[in-house]
Amino acid sequence: xxxxxxxxxxxxxxxxxxxxxxxxxxxxxxxxxxxxxxxxxxxxxxxxxxxxxxxxxxxxxxxxxxxxxxxxxxxxxxxxxxxxxxxxxxxxxxxxxxxxxxxxxxxxxxxxxxxxxxxxxxxxxxxxxxxxxxxxxxxxxxxxxxxxxxxxxxxxxxxxxxxxxxxxxxxxxxxxxxxxxxxxxxxxxxxxxxxxxxxxxxxxxxxxxxxxxxxxxxxxxxxxxxxxxxxxxxxxxxxxxxxxxxxxxxxxxxxxxxxxxxxxxxxxxxxxxxxxxxxxxxxxxxxxxxxxxxxxxxxxxxx
Numbered sequence: 001x002x003x004x005x006x007x008x009x010x011x012x013x014x015x016x017x018x019x020x021x022x023x024x025x026x027x028x029x030x031x032x033x034x035x036x037x038x039x040x041x042x043x044x045x046x047x048x049x050x051x052x053x054x055x056x057x058x059x060x061x062x063x064x065x066x067x068x069x070x071x072x073x074x075x076x077x078x079x080x081x082x083x084x085x086x087x088x089x090x091x092x093x094x095x096x097x098x099x100x101x102x103x104x105x106x107x108x109x110x111x112x113x114x115x116x117x118x119x120x121x122x123x124x125x126x127x128x129x130x131x132x133x134x135x136x137x138x139x140x141x142x143x144x145x146x147x148x149x150x151x152x153x154x155x156x157x158x159x160x161x162x163x164x165x166x167x168x169x170x171x172x173x174x175x176x177x178x179x180x181x182x183x184x185x186x187x188x189x190x191x192x193x194x195x196x197x198x199x200x201x202x203x204x205x206x207x208x209x210x211x212x213x214x215x216x217x218x219x220x221x222x223x224x225x226x227x228x229x230x231x232x233x234x235x236x237x238x239x240x241x242x243x244x245x246x247x248x249x250x251x252x253x254x255x256x257x258x259x260x261x262x263x264x265x266x267x268x269x270x271x272x273x274x275x276x277x278x279x280x281x282x283x284x285x286x287x288x289x290x291x292x293x294x295x296x297x298x299x300x301x302x303x
Contacts, residue, residue, distance in 0.1 A: 043073045045111050046262040047137065048255065049104070049130060050119025051080030051092075057248035057295025059119060063255040065298040066277075070259035075111055077103040080122050086247070086290030097125035104129065108136050115139040115261035117254055118166070122155060127162035134169035139261040142166055142173040142208070143254040144183065149245055149293075151178045168207030172267050174254045175203070176215040193224060193235050200228040210267040214250055227271060238275065246282060247295035253278045 046067050053059035060076050067074035079100055083091040107113075116137035121127050134140060144163045146155050160182050167173055167183070175183060177190045180199045183206075190196045190213075200211040210229040227234040256274030257267075265273065281296050289295055 043071075044262045044264075045075060045113045046072045046258050047075045047077065047107060047111075047113035047116040048119065048258065049077040049079060049100075049116065049121065050251075051122070052078055052082055053084055053248075054082065055085045055247075055290065055295065056298060057086070057289070058251045062248045062251040062296060062298060063117065063119070063258070066252050066255035067259040067262075069277075070256065070263060072259045072262045073111075075107050075113065077107065079126055080120055086292030086295060088292070094122050094126075097123065097129050100126050101129045104133055108133065112136065113138045113262070114264075115141065115171075115258050117141040117143060117258040119143050119251060119254075120145040122159070124156070124158045124162050127159060127166060131162065131166050131169070134166070137169075139171040139267075140166075140169050141254050141258045141261065142170040143250060144173065144175050144179050146182055147176070147178045149247075153182070164206055167203060170208040171261060172210045172212060172254075172257055172271065173203060173208045174212045174214055174250060174257070176250065177213060180213045193226065196224075196226045197228065197233060197235070200226050200233075204228050204230070210271070212271055214253065225275075227268075229268065232268075236275070238279065245293065247293050248298075249278060249282065249296060252281060252296045252298075 048060060048063040048067070050063060051059045053061050056062070059082075060078065064074040064076060077100060079095055081093045081095070082089055116139070118130060118141070121130060130137075142163070144166075146153060146160060146163070148154050164183060177196060180196065180203065181188070181190055184199045184202045186199065188195070190199055196213050200213050203211045203213075210227065213226045215223065215225070223238050225236045225238065227236060253274050256277045257270045260270030260273045261267070278296075281298075289297060
């Protein structure tokens with residue numbers, strides 16, 4: 001009779017594939033030994049604090065299935081309601097910081113997370129709520145969502161300043177290049193790896209344990225991420241999937257980091273596992289979902 005690990009892996013072939021991708025890229029962790037239930041008694045809990053995307057490619061709707069794919073229980077705090085699809089955002093409604101605080105207090109009173117991820121927080125009062133509760137959030141992953149897909153700022157300047165403060169509590173932060181420019185206060189575009197490394201070092205000096213600056217274009221077929229911790233600098237060259245920006249990529253990446261941290265992995269191993277997971281998911285992004293920009297398909301069917 002197959003053991004629990006064999007049953008889980010046979011039911012989670014896509015995740016097993018992502019493990020293979022991660023191991024092929026040199027990840028030394030032990031993801032292949034994970035099972036969906038921590039010790040048979042208590043399942044690890046992860047928390048995502050983010051906006052809603054009813055189309056399913058980003059926000060809470062991307063975070064929850066990603067976390068679940070790693071065998072972690074996902075809890076959530078909603079910050080923003082949107083009306084959006086693959087063609088764009090038609091309306092949005094930020095929730096009052098008092099309601100965000102009430103959701104967070106309710107969860108922390110009953111389901112303390114091992115790790116927490118922030119997505120679109122949108123307003124300074126909401127960032128203040130998260131910052132005030134940071135000590136109870138476990139390992140914190142900050143995805144500082146501040147710009148749209150065209151690189152235009154979608155939040156007020158005081159939100160940028162609050163994100164700088166939140167970085168001091170973070171195990172991992174995952175800005176794209178434009179968000180890194182905003183966080184370090186640079187008016188110059190980061191067009192080369194050296195500039196990005198310098199920005200990542202400045203963000204690390206704000207207090208973040210590990211900084212991942214995502215989305216740099218190396219060539220037409222390659223992309224460059226910069227990863228900086230207190231001990232190492234790593235410029236990662238990865239294969240670019242397709243010509244379009246795929247909706248939900250960074251949401252999925254940071255959610256996978258969140259899940260791995262909740263499993264007890266180090267930031268370095270969590271980042272590498274998340275990269276393999278996302279690359280596997282992007283391989284299915286040519287599936288037709290909607291009539292606009294493609295999004296990450298959060299489908300984990302048996303193969």
